[in-house]
Amino acid sequence: MAFLEVKDLQVYFPIKGGILNRTVEYTRAVDGVSFELEQGKTYGLVGESGSGKSTTGRAIIGLEDITSGQVLFEGKDITDKKAKNKNFRKDVQMIFQDPYSSLNPRKRVLDIVAEPLRNYEKLSKQEERKRVQELLDIVNVSPDSIFKYPHEFSGGQRQRIGVARAIALKPKLIIADEPVSALDVSVQAQVLNFLQEIQKELNLTYLFISHDLGVVKHMCDNISIMYKGRYVEQGSTKDIFENPQHIYTKRLIAAIPDIDPRNREKQFEFRKEVTKEYRESFNNYFDSNGLAFGLQSISDTHKVALPEKG
Amino acid sequence: MWKFIVRRLLVTFPQIVFLSVLVFVMAQFMPGDALTGLIDPNISPEALEIQRERLGLNNPWYVQYVDWLGGLVQGDLGQSFRFKMDVTALISERVMNTILLSLVSLIFTYLIAIPLGIISGRYNDSPLDSAITGYSYLGFATPIFIFALVVLWVFGFMLGWFPTSGSVAPGLDAGSMEYYISKLYHALLPGLSIALISVVSTIQYLRSEIVDTKQKDFIITARAKGASENRVYNKHIFRNSLLPIAAFFGWEITSLISGTVFVERVFSYPGMGLLFLESVTGRDFSVVTALVLLFGIASILGALLSDIILSIVDPRIRIK
Amino acid sequence: MSNELLKIKNLSTSFRIGDEYYAAVDDVTLTLNKNEVLGIVGESGSGKSALAFSVMRLHTKAKIEGEVLLNNQDIVTMPKSKLDKIRGDEMAMIFQDPLTALNPLTPIGGQIEETLFLHNRKLGQQGRKKRAVELLDLVGIPNAERVFEQFPHELSGGMRQRVIIAIAIANDPKLLIADEPTTALDVTIQAQILDLIRELKEKIHAGIILITHDLGVVAEMADRVAVMYAGQIVEIASVEKLFENPLHPYTRSLLNSVPVEGQDTLHVIQGVVPSLKNLPREGCRFAARIPWVDASAHEENPTMHEVESGHFVRCTCHEHFYIPDQNEEKGEQSNGIS
Numbered sequence: 001m002a003f004l005e006v007k008d009l010q011v012y013f014p015i016k017g018g019i020l021n022r023t024v025e026y027t028r029a030v031d032g033v034s035f036e037l038e039q040g041k042t043y044g045l046v047g048e049s050g051s052g053k054s055t056t057g058r059a060i061i062g063l064e065d066i067t068s069g070q071v072l073f074e075g076k077d078i079t080d081k082k083a084k085n086k087n088f089r090k091d092v093q094m095i096f097q098d099p100y101s102s103l104n105p106r107k108r109v110l111d112i113v114a115e116p117l118r119n120y121e122k123l124s125k126q127e128e129r130k131r132v133q134e135l136l137d138i139v140n141v142s143p144d145s146i147f148k149y150p151h152e153f154s155g156g157q158r159q160r161i162g163v164a165r166a167i168a169l170k171p172k173l174i175i176a177d178e179p180v181s182a183l184d185v186s187v188q189a190q191v192l193n194f195l196q197e198i199q200k201e202l203n204l205t206y207l208f209i210s211h212d213l214g215v216v217k218h219m220c221d222n223i224s225i226m227y228k229g230r231y232v233e234q235g236s237t238k239d240i241f242e243n244p245q246h247i248y249t250k251r252l253i254a255a256i257p258d259i260d261p262r263n264r265e266k267q268f269e270f271r272k273e274v275t276k277e278y279r280e281s282f283n284n285y286f287d288s289n290g291l292a293f294g295l296q297s298i299s300d301t302h303k304v305a306l307p308e309k310g
Numbered sequence: 311m312w313k314f315i316v317r318r319l320l321v322t323f324p325q326i327v328f329l330s331v332l333v334f335v336m337a338q339f340m341p342g343d344a345l346t347g348l349i350d351p352n353i354s355p356e357a358l359e360i361q362r363e364r365l366g367l368n369n370p371w372y373v374q375y376v377d378w379l380g381g382l383v384q385g386d387l388g389q390s391f392r393f394k395m396d397v398t399a400l401i402s403e404r405v406m407n408t409i410l411l412s413l414v415s416l417i418f419t420y421l422i423a424i425p426l427g428i429i430s431g432r433y434n435d436s437p438l439d440s441a442i443t444g445y446s447y448l449g450f451a452t453p454i455f456i457f458a459l460v461v462l463w464v465f466g467f468m469l470g471w472f473p474t475s476g477s478v479a480p481g482l483d484a485g486s487m488e489y490y491i492s493k494l495y496h497a498l499l500p501g502l503s504i505a506l507i508s509v510v511s512t513i514q515y516l517r518s519e520i521v522d523t524k525q526k527d528f529i530i531t532a533r534a535k536g537a538s539e540n541r542v543y544n545k546h547i548f549r550n551s552l553l554p555i556a557a558f559f560g561w562e563i564t565s566l567i568s569g570t571v572f573v574e575r576v577f578s579y580p581g582m583g584l585l586f587l588e589s590v591t592g593r594d595f596s597v598v599t600a601l602v603l604l605f606g607i608a609s610i611l612g613a614l615l616s617d618i619i620l621s622i623v624d625p626r627i628r629i630k
Numbered sequence: 631m632s633n634e635l636l637k638i639k640n641l642s643t644s645f646r647i648g649d650e651y652y653a654a655v656d657d658v659t660l661t662l663n664k665n666e667v668l669g670i671v672g673e674s675g676s677g678k679s680a681l682a683f684s685v686m687r688l689h690t691k692a693k694i695e696g697e698v699l700l701n702n703q704d705i706v707t708m709p710k711s712k713l714d715k716i717r718g719d720e721m722a723m724i725f726q727d728p729l730t731a732l733n734p735l736t737p738i739g740g741q742i743e744e745t746l747f748l749h750n751r752k753l754g755q756q757g758r759k760k761r762a763v764e765l766l767d768l769v770g771i772p773n774a775e776r777v778f779e780q781f782p783h784e785l786s787g788g789m790r791q792r793v794i795i796a797i798a799i800a801n802d803p804k805l806l807i808a809d810e811p812t813t814a815l816d817v818t819i820q821a822q823i824l825d826l827i828r829e830l831k832e833k834i835h836a837g838i839i840l841i842t843h844d845l846g847v848v849a850e851m852a853d854r855v856a857v858m859y860a861g862q863i864v865e866i867a868s869v870e871k872l873f874e875n876p877l878h879p880y881t882r883s884l885l886n887s888v889p890v891e892g893q894d895t896l897h898v899i900q901g902v903v904p905s906l907k908n909l910p911r912e913g914c915r916f917a918a919r920i921p922w923v924d925a926s927a928h929e930e931n932p933t934m935h936e937v938e939s940g941h942f943v944r945c946t947c948h949e950h951f952y953i954p955d956q957n958e959e960k961g962e963q964s965n966g967i968s
Contacts, residue, residue: 048816048817048818048819049816154902154903155674156902157902184673184674184843184903185673185843185845185884185887185888186673186883186884186887186898186899187673187902188887189887189888189889189896189897189898189899190898192889192896193895193896193898196895211816211817212817213817214846214888214889215889217889218889218893218896251818252817252818254821255817255818255820255821256817256846257820257821257824257844257846257847257849257850258846258849258850259845259846259849259873259885259888259890260849260873261849261850261852261869261870261873262870264849264850267850268825268828271821271825
């Protein structure tokens with residue numbers, strides 16, 4: 001039994017149109033996505049804007065309606081919103097992208113971090129305060145600052161306060177939606193290190209959603225690449241980076257700027273080749289609608305979206 | 311854009327139907343009916359009842375509503391018991407006066423509001439801006455009839471520049487050049503009174519649009535292109551800020567209605583607003599009902615106009 | 631003839647907070663040569679964008695001191711009418727957010743034509759249109775004729791950034807300032823835009839100042855790099871030198887906080903970038919964030935030292951700096967810095 005299992009997930013958004021404003025079409029934000037998560041591991045979901053990676057995360061936790069498919073958490077079917085019971089909501093938490101807008105500016109840090117505790121655990125004022133201070137200590141924010149407001153903190157500190165809130169109920173799974181995209185590199189390093197530390201301490205599982213392949217490579221055990229709502233490739237971090245099979249994956253990897261200026265020319269050449277290959281072999285990798293094919297296994301861990309043979 | 315306009319028109323229709331129901335229900339609650347005031351008080355109640363039956367006044371409300379609506383469509387708004395004439399004829403006489411007055415005050419409003427709004431927005435937080443904004447607060451706070459009284463007293467009585475009542479000088483041939491000039495001359499002072507109050511919302515709206523647009527990124531792009539400060543304001547900031555003002559035009563009409571009601575009273579200007587007040591105080595309910603319906607329809611059409619203008623001037627709505 | 635295109639001398643840009651002015655750019659001295667790409671790297675709050683805006687004199691409410699000499703004409707003091715002639719012509723700028731940098735109510739063509747109209751009156755209406763379509767073609771926009779008629783909201787972010795680049799290069803500027811030109815874009819689009827800038831550089835022979843927080847972008851694009859921290863330049867070197875032999879503690883820390891192959895834990899710079907109001911104004915500005923380096927290592931008034939030809943670094947503290955190992959760092963961290 002997998003820890004989290006997503007089967008053929010589809011999330012469609014209606015497009016309104018016509019004179020009567022009826023639904024005329026659907027945007028297939030997520031179009032048939034399946035994956036499994038093992039406890040204690042980090043699973044990366046990579047894609048560019050419009051790939052459906054965030055929608056996938058939001059659908060699992062219940063922030064978007066699931067059109068069809070199945071989500072199993074520890075073997076229990078939690079596809080339906082009603083099935084997302086108290087335990088599920090306690091076990092699965094989310095970290096958002098923007099530390100500037102995801103914390104209520106009118107609430108003190110104490111209230112922000114204690115909010116989930118108040119919903120799920122009956123604690124006295126003293127106990128609650130103690131717990132919040134412990135949590136702040138874990139995320140390296142001074143426990144003395146519980147009466148401060150979010151604007152008194154830097155971006156990195158705010159993101160860590162968001163993490164403190166997310167881990168308050170000792171969740172099992174954290175869905176992190178672009179958790180470091182809005183942060184400076186040095187702050188990003190703080191948050192990433194810290195996410196890894198608490199993962200070890202609390203045996204957390206991460207669904208790590210990001211557009212930044214460098215960060216994903218650093219953080220994740222397994223990676224999926226999404227394009228227009230579908231998976232184009234799925235595999236271990238090694239599979240994806242050392243042996244990318246799909247042209248879109250190759251293109252993404254080629255696009256990452258190389259931090260060594262001596263590799264510059266090589267990198268440009270490589271990128272040019274990949275772009276050429278992308279143009280020439282587009283029809284081998286995408287169907288007539290420009291969407292990815294179904295996944296075919298090429299090894300135990302590695303799957304690629306290719307047309308069926310024959 | 312066409313889809314948007316058609317959809318917008320489709321919404322307007324039920325709005326008007328709903329308004330008519332509301333007005334009808336309101337009319338039902340008023341004391342008396344179409345016969346009250348028409349009839350000799352000595353007539354016997356039995357005879358009255360026969361008349362009622364004949365006129366359909368005892369029918370259920372929805373039948374009466376349909377009858378009333380049928381009359382409306384044919385231009386039959388009932389009888390005014392005070393003037394002893396058809397409401398339709400009574401109103402149509404006044405409508406032209408009010409339209410003229412509205413037009414004059416609209417022109418005054420924009421002539422005053424746009425330059426002041428631009429100055430206020432461009433030089434925000436300068437003494438000039440503070441003065442204009444100060445006036446705006448005064449305008450927001452002062453009831454329109456007090457303003458109108460002051461204007462009337464200063465320009466009408468003290469300086470004697472303008473006529474103090476009526477819509478046209480007596481004794482002129484309708485249709486002659488003098489007649490039209492006199493009509494316009496009579497509308498100027500009340501028009502200005504309305505404008506002096508209605509400008510304040512437009513000034514403040516324009517001011518905040520300009521202050522907002524000033525800080526947009528594309529203004530920096532314009533400066534980086536080498537556009538002079540005047541060009542930046544004229545070609546980029548004003549144009550983009552005037553767009554919502556253009557859309558505000560329809561709503562302006564709605565606010566004019568409330569303006570005319572009081573100002574026409576102060577200037578004894580024979581328009582719909584004056585008629586409305588006279589009818590209310592004289593309990594001439596059929597006229598009140600008709601006017602409320604007209605004012606309501608004007609407001610709904612004003613809002614419709616706003617949305618249509620916006621859809622035409624804003625490419626983000628136009629191209630879809 | 632000298633090869634120097636732009637010379638910035640002791641430039642300070644201050645903003646008013648309450649009753650006092652605070653320098654966001656503090657005593658910056660720089661040169662940019664013709665055909666050169668100078669990368670300016672720093673995190674938010676380093677003053678890099680304020681510096682770019684100062685060169686274009688785009689700040690509306692800042693106090694600017696010092697000199698910005700573009701071909702020996704001082705941007706800071708020249709009359710506004712002269713400045714308007716130079717902006718968009720001799721120097722031009724590419725902005726960060728393509729979604730907001732274009733006027734939403736003007737067709738794409740009109741926005742390119744405006745900059746042509748402002749600097750080349752001889753070009754008639756026909757000539758402007760022809761040139762605008764040419765420019766759209768040049769920046770790699772397919773169906774240039776059609777895009778000419780379109781409005782910004784009809785184009786994707788990447789396409790809009792190309793339009794902004796077309797506007798910037800319309801009058802063959804000698805100086806091009808790109809302020810985080812790819813930050814708002816997806817990676818594959820970023821690669822395309824960087825390719826485009828590189829290609830154009832060959833064609834228009836402009837000196838380019840590239841402002842970015844992304845070390846990878848600098849490594850790929852720049853000839854020389856200036857690293858900014860807290861309003862000051864802390865290190866300048868050729869791109870190879872800077873990545874091979876970074877000297878200033880901030881540069882080294884920054885490079886170590888980027889995830890690279892085979893690295894388990896990322897280096898973390900302690901503390902936070904101080905806000906404008908709280909910038910340390912005396913001594914080494916980075917000192918507070920490397921408390922394990924002895925105070926005596928810092929200069930009292932840190933200046934730039936030329937360590938090697940063309941490689942400058944501020945303050946002597948780099949000679950005593952080392953990146954502490956994880957445990958030591960942990961211990962330091964719990965010492966009160968939240």
